[in-house]
Amino acid sequence: MAVWTRTELPEIIQSWKSGGQRVVFTNGCFDILHKGHETLLEKASAEGDRLIVGLNSDASVRRLKGLDRPVNPESKRAASLDDLEWVTGVVLFEEDTPAQLIRELNPDVLVKGGDYTEETIVGSNHVKSNGGTIVIIPLVEGFSTTGILEVKQREKS
Numbered sequence: 001m002a003v004w005t006r007t008e009l010p011e012i013i014q015s016w017k018s019g020g021q022r023v024v025f026t027n028g029c030f031d032i033l034h035k036g037h038e039t040l041l042e043k044a045s046a047e048g049d050r051l052i053v054g055l056n057s058d059a060s061v062r063r064l065k066g067l068d069r070p071v072n073p074e075s076k077r078a079a080s081l082d083d084l085e086w087v088t089g090v091v092l093f094e095e096d097t098p099a100q101l102i103r104e105l106n107p108d109v110l111v112k113g114g115d116y117t118e119e120t121i122v123g124s125n126h127v128k129s130n131g132g133t134i135v136i137i138p139l140v141e142g143f144s145t146t147g148i149l150e151v152k153q154r155e156k157s
Contacts, residue, residue: 002088010104017108022048026041026052027098031061031077033081044137048108054090055093056093056096059094109135
């Protein structure tokens with residue numbers, strides 16, 4: 001397991017693919033790692049041989065979620081993901097979406113949670129046009145980082 005840079009990871013992925021391994025990719029902020037995230041990652045890993053997680057940088061999370069986020073810095077979020085047995089490795093991205101990263105990595109399988117449809121998954125057209133597949137994993141009800149933070153905020157009030 002590792003946290004890779006965008007410059008080194010494409011070559012690593014190509015070597016796995018040359019060896020016949022299927023590469024799975026998913027992405028997110030993973031600000032507070034919870035059961036819903038863990039379920040998604042475990043099921044995503046079952047779709048292939050290697051699971052790469054694209055992780056929004058701190059700046060990207062702030063743009064997407066607001067100035068009070070992320071709760072945990074990217075180094076801690078990356079380490080927490082990398083510690084999970086299902087995750088082969090993590091790669092950070094600065095953009096608001098992983099579209100460019102997906103083009104660079106060209107995974108065999110692109111996985112997102114059940115709050116997406118194939119049409120709304122960034123990078124799905126690229127993956128499909130290169131012979132890959134899209135997998136949508138059902139959400140685990142009652143688990144979301146936003147929901148957890150809202151409950152904590154109400155408890156403080």
